[in-house]
Amino acid sequence: MIAILKNDASEDQIYELTKWFEQQGLKWDISRGEYQTIIGLVGDTTKLDPELIESLDIVEKVQRITTPETDEETKRHRLGDFSKCDIKTVGVVGLGLIGGSFAKAYKEYSNVRVLGFDLDESISSFAKIDGTLDDILSDENLPECDLIIPALYNQAIIDFVKEKAPLIKKGAIVIDTGGLKRRICKECQAIAKEYGFTFVGGHPMAGKKFSGYKYSTSKLFRDSSMIVVPEEGYDRKLIDTLKDVLSPCKFSCLTVCTPEKHDQMIAFTSEMPHIVSNAFIKSPTAREHTGFSAGSYKDMTRVAWLNEDMWTEIFLENKDNLIYELDTIIDYLKEYKDALSESDDIKLRTILRDGKLAKEEVDGI
Numbered sequence: 632m633i634a635i636l637k638n639d640a641s642e643d644q645i646y647e648l649t650k651w652f653e654q655q656g657l658k659w660d661i662s663r664g665e666y667q668t669i670i671g672l673v674g675d676t677t678k679l680d681p682e683l684i685e686s687l688d689i690v691e692k693v694q695r696i697t698t699p700e701t702d703e704e705t706k707r708h709r710l711g712d713f714s715k716c717d718i719k720t721v722g723v724v725g726l727g728l729i730g731g732s733f734a735k736a737y738k739e740y741s742n743v744r745v746l747g748f749d750l751d752e753s754i755s756s757f758a759k760i761d762g763t764l765d766d767i768l769s770d771e772n773l774p775e776c777d778l779i780i781p782a783l784y785n786q787a788i789i790d791f792v793k794e795k796a797p798l799i800k801k802g803a804i805v806i807d808t809g810g811l812k813r814r815i816c817k818e819c820q821a822i823a824k825e826y827g828f829t830f831v832g833g834h835p836m837a838g839k840k841f842s843g844y845k846y847s848t849s850k851l852f853r854d855s856s857m858i859v860v861p862e863e864g865y866d867r868k869l870i871d872t873l874k875d876v877l878s879p880c881k882f883s884c885l886t887v888c889t890p891e892k893h894d895q896m897i898a899f900t901s902e903m904p905h906i907v908s909n910a911f912i913k914s915p916t917a918r919e920h921t922g923f924s925a926g927s928y929k930d931m932t933r934v935a936w937l938n939e940d941m942w943t944e945i946f947l948e949n950k951d952n953l954i955y956e957l958d959t960i961i962d963y964l965k966e967y968k969d970a971l972s973e974s975d976d977i978k979l980r981t982i983l984r985d986g987k988l989a990k991e992e993v994d995g996i
């Protein structure tokens with residue numbers, strides 16, 4: 632991988648960037664030309680997000696020199712062994728960023744038949760033309776699917792399972808990708824039990840700034856966590872099966888939890904950052920940030936640009952957990968404001984140190 636820097640990159644900025652690369656376990660070398668400065672990286676760059684690096688003000692472009700996982704040995708799936716499961720046909724409902732990425736992962740890293748459907752017929756047709764889909768998913772071939780992945784909004788997932796349950800064959804596995812789990816799992820797992828298939832709540836911890844099929848990729852889920860929410864009292868063998876079934880997606884781990892725990896944690900790790908970012912960018916000062924902002928501004932505002940329809944549905948459905956997190960952060964923010972209003976340097980230093988120590992405790996340095 633190489634990082635092409637902008638001409639105005641300072642030595643201090645370059646030093647900080649190379650230091651960060653070293654922290655990722657990479658070796659680097661700099662080539663300085665009259666018109667370009669290029670940092671070459673040596674090591675396992677598969678965990679690096681090129682878009683994240685390109686978001687830095689000093690980086691013009693990031694380019695991979697070699698494509699990871701080109702031989703059979705490195706194509707062995709990290710999470711499980713797909714050959715152990717009896718999945719012959721995969722059906723993906725909704726071909727946006729997430730659904731499209733699932734379809735592409737199964738097409739590239741397994742030999743299954745991939746069927747898919749999107750409300751936008753042009754997307755379904757294009758996915759067939761570009762080789763991702765073997766055919767369009769329909770009521771006629773849905774019963775042939777051994778694995779079904781509804782990659783839709785929360786309510787649409789429930790509606791799909793309710794409407795199509797009679798067509799889903801006994802023994803099939805259905806794994807959704809919705810952002811919340813309490814209501815989805817309660818309704819869909821009951822339907823699955825009635826019709827003889829297995830419904831597992833799912834939530835891949837991966838994404839991009841932009842949504843849509845054109846941004847989907849077979850490598851989106853690489854080294855990320857896949858949260859799975861099986862029915863209460865599940866057989867431990869189910870988790871081993873899910874590891875095998877999901878192995879073409881190259882998740883680094885499965886996180887198994889209850890619907891309640893999932894929604895509680897997602898309120899903090901996903902929903903709160905979107906709300907805080909969305910509120911932060913509304914400051915009138917933001918309109919004058921050009922020339923005054925760097926990495927911290929980009930980090931803070933990255934998820935402010937969101938899909939308001941999808942997030943409204945998610946926020947309202949999980950409002951109990953989200954209000955708790957909002958109350959908590961508002962209380963802490965008031966401490967900072969009070970310390971500043973009172974010019975209390977001792978109090979301010981203490982609460983800043985508390986935050987630093989909390990970060991160390993949670994994530995390390």
